[in-house]
Amino acid sequence: MEELRVNEYNLKDIYTIEAGNFVTAGEASSNIKTLLKRLGVNSSKLRNIAIASYEAEINLVIHSKGGQMELLVSPNEVIIKIDDIGPGIENIELAMKEGYSTAPDSIRVMGFGAGMGLSNMRNNADDFKIESKLGEGTHICMKFNI
Amino acid sequence: MEASIFHSVTLDQTKCKGCTNCLKRCPTEAIRVHDGKAQIIGAKCIDCGECIRVCAYHAKVAVTDPLSILDKYKYKIALPAPTLYGQFKKLESIDALLNGLLNIGFDDVYEVAKGADIITKNVKEDTTIQKKRGPLISSACPTIIRLIQVRFPELLENIVNYISPMEAAAKISKKEFAEKHNVDIKEIGAFFITPCPSKATAIKSPNGFDKSAVDGAISILDIYGSLSAALNMEIDELPKRASKHGVRWALSGGESDALDNGNAISVDGINNVIEVLEAIEDGKLSNIDFFEGLACVGGCVGGALAFENGFIARERIKKLSENLPDAVPYSKEEMAGFDFKLDYPIKPNEVLQLDKDFSIAIKKLEQIEEITANLPGFDCGSCGAPSCRALAEDIVNKRAGEMDCVFKLREKVRVLAQEMIDFSYEAGLDSEKNDKSNNDEEVDG
Structure with missing residues (x-):
C-alpha cells in the first residue's frame, strides 16, 4: 500500500489485538492514550487520536481475524497503523459509509456495530489511508499532526 | 504554582x-x-x-477549619451541606436541624441545597451552554474537577462553567444577611459544614475564580457532637426552604434528576468515574448530554468526613426530603444581581507530562519502558512507589534508584555475595585453600 511519508520516529510501540477477545478490547487504545498524555500531546488532538484508535481496536476485535496496531510518534506527528490478517473488506467505499455495518446481531446487542467505525476514524485523522483485499486483510494508516 | x-x-x-x-x-x-x-x-x-x-x-x-474560626467574625452563617441532613438517627425534620445550627451559635443558616436549586435553575435556563464533543460535565465535585485537570485535560471544555452550590449559597446568604440587618458584609463569615476534605481545598484554592465567598470549612465530624445535643429544641419554621431536588444533590444522581435535561449519566466512586471519563474520551458516550461524576461512593453522603454510613444517610435524606416542594425557592428577579458563572476557564494541570520538551519526554518514556521491563512487575509497593512503572518513572526523574526495588536489591546482593566468594578464591583468602597452599609452600621450602 501507499505509505504515508515516514519521518524519523522516536517512539514505536506494537500492540497485538486478538479477534473476539472482549476482555482485552480497548486496552491498546487506552495504553496509546495514556502514553500520549504523558508526552503532553495537545488536548484536542488527543481526543481525536483516542476516538480513532478506540474505533480501530474495536473494529479489529469484532471484524478481523486478529491483527496488530502500531504506534509511531515523532515531535510533529502521531501515526497509527492497523494491520489485520483477514478477512478483508469487499467494498471499501460501502464500508466507509456512515451507518453501514456487517456486524452480526450478537455484536450489535453489545452496543457495537453501528456502522460508524471507519468513517469515525477517517473523520478524526488528519490523513487516512485504507487498503484491503478480500481473503487477505486490511491495512489502515492514520496520521495525526500534533 | x-x-x-x-x-x-x-x-x-x-x-x-x-x-x-x-x-x-x-x-x-x-x-x-x-x-x-x-x-x-x-x-x-x-x-x-x-x-x-x-x-x-x-x-x-x-485539615478543615477549627470551630474557633467562628470567633473571627461578628456574624456567622452556617452553610449546611445537604449530606448533614442524613447524619442523625432521630432527626424528624430538616427544620429541627437548621434550628439546631442556630442553637449552637450561628446567627443565620442558609441551606446549600438552595444554592443547588439556584445553580440548577441557571444552568437549565442558560441557552449559551452548548454541547461540545461528548456530554456536559457537572462542576459540583471539586475532586472530579481536579481529576479532570490532571488526567483528562481534554475534557475541561465540557465542564459546566458555573460555580458550586456552596459558593452560590455563600454569596447570596451574606448579601441577604447584610441587607436585612444593615451590617457590613466584611463582618459576616459564612461556613460550609463539609462532608469532604475536597471542599475545604476548594475554598482555599478555588478553581475558575480567585477568591471563595466561603470563609471556612467545618467538618461534619467536628460539629456532630454539639449539634446532636442541640437538635431537640423548639422548632421555628424557617422561611424559603430548598426544594426536594436541591436537597437530593447530596445523593448520586440528584443533580441529574434536578436538571432533568436530556440523557444524563450519574457515576459515583472515583474509580468508576475514571472509567466513564475514559469512555467519554473514546467517544463512546456521544448520545449522553450530561455527566454527573461524584468522587465518593453514593455521592456526597459517602464523603470521608461524614459520620453516618453513606447508604444509611441516603435513605434518611430521601425520606426527609419527600414532602419538600418541587419548585426552586427563588424567582429570576431575585437572582438578577448575582453572577454564578466562573470567572475564567479551568486550566489543565500538566503534572503528568514527563517534560515540557516533547523530544525529552519521548526519551524519558523510552527509558521508563526499558526500566519497567527489567523490574519484576509485582507492583508490590515495597519500593515506596505504587507500581513498578511508577518506580521506573521516579528513577528516570532521579527521585529513586533501581536498588529501591527489594527484588532487584536481593538479586544484587546475591550476585555480590557470589562475587565475594569467587574473589576470595581468586585472592587465595579461602581458608581451606589457604591452608593447602601454606602446606605446599612448606613442602616446597
Whole structure:
C-alpha cells in the first residue's frame, strides 16, 4: 500500500489485538492514550487520536481475524497503523459509509456495530489511508499532526 | 504554582507506619513512601480522601477549619451541606436541624441545597451552554474537577462553567444577611459544614475564580457532637426552604434528576468515574448530554468526613426530603444581581507530562519502558512507589534508584555475595585453600 511519508520516529510501540477477545478490547487504545498524555500531546488532538484508535481496536476485535496496531510518534506527528490478517473488506467505499455495518446481531446487542467505525476514524485523522483485499486483510494508516 | 496549592488531605507523620495501603489506593499515584513514611505529592493530589478511608492508623487526615474560626467574625452563617441532613438517627425534620445550627451559635443558616436549586435553575435556563464533543460535565465535585485537570485535560471544555452550590449559597446568604440587618458584609463569615476534605481545598484554592465567598470549612465530624445535643429544641419554621431536588444533590444522581435535561449519566466512586471519563474520551458516550461524576461512593453522603454510613444517610435524606416542594425557592428577579458563572476557564494541570520538551519526554518514556521491563512487575509497593512503572518513572526523574526495588536489591546482593566468594578464591583468602597452599609452600621450602 501507499505509505504515508515516514519521518524519523522516536517512539514505536506494537500492540497485538486478538479477534473476539472482549476482555482485552480497548486496552491498546487506552495504553496509546495514556502514553500520549504523558508526552503532553495537545488536548484536542488527543481526543481525536483516542476516538480513532478506540474505533480501530474495536473494529479489529469484532471484524478481523486478529491483527496488530502500531504506534509511531515523532515531535510533529502521531501515526497509527492497523494491520489485520483477514478477512478483508469487499467494498471499501460501502464500508466507509456512515451507518453501514456487517456486524452480526450478537455484536450489535453489545452496543457495537453501528456502522460508524471507519468513517469515525477517517473523520478524526488528519490523513487516512485504507487498503484491503478480500481473503487477505486490511491495512489502515492514520496520521495525526500534533 | 500548582505544587504549592493548599491541600486538605495531609499526613500525620507520627501515626504513619509506612505501609502501602494508601499508596495502592491513590487514583493519581500521588503518594510515595520514603524512609518509612508516606509523602503526598501536592501537585498530583486531588483531595479525594481515598487514603483517609483506607489508612488503618488514621495517619491521613483532612485539615478543615477549627470551630474557633467562628470567633473571627461578628456574624456567622452556617452553610449546611445537604449530606448533614442524613447524619442523625432521630432527626424528624430538616427544620429541627437548621434550628439546631442556630442553637449552637450561628446567627443565620442558609441551606446549600438552595444554592443547588439556584445553580440548577441557571444552568437549565442558560441557552449559551452548548454541547461540545461528548456530554456536559457537572462542576459540583471539586475532586472530579481536579481529576479532570490532571488526567483528562481534554475534557475541561465540557465542564459546566458555573460555580458550586456552596459558593452560590455563600454569596447570596451574606448579601441577604447584610441587607436585612444593615451590617457590613466584611463582618459576616459564612461556613460550609463539609462532608469532604475536597471542599475545604476548594475554598482555599478555588478553581475558575480567585477568591471563595466561603470563609471556612467545618467538618461534619467536628460539629456532630454539639449539634446532636442541640437538635431537640423548639422548632421555628424557617422561611424559603430548598426544594426536594436541591436537597437530593447530596445523593448520586440528584443533580441529574434536578436538571432533568436530556440523557444524563450519574457515576459515583472515583474509580468508576475514571472509567466513564475514559469512555467519554473514546467517544463512546456521544448520545449522553450530561455527566454527573461524584468522587465518593453514593455521592456526597459517602464523603470521608461524614459520620453516618453513606447508604444509611441516603435513605434518611430521601425520606426527609419527600414532602419538600418541587419548585426552586427563588424567582429570576431575585437572582438578577448575582453572577454564578466562573470567572475564567479551568486550566489543565500538566503534572503528568514527563517534560515540557516533547523530544525529552519521548526519551524519558523510552527509558521508563526499558526500566519497567527489567523490574519484576509485582507492583508490590515495597519500593515506596505504587507500581513498578511508577518506580521506573521516579528513577528516570532521579527521585529513586533501581536498588529501591527489594527484588532487584536481593538479586544484587546475591550476585555480590557470589562475587565475594569467587574473589576470595581468586585472592587465595579461602581458608581451606589457604591452608593447602601454606602446606605446599612448606613442602616446597
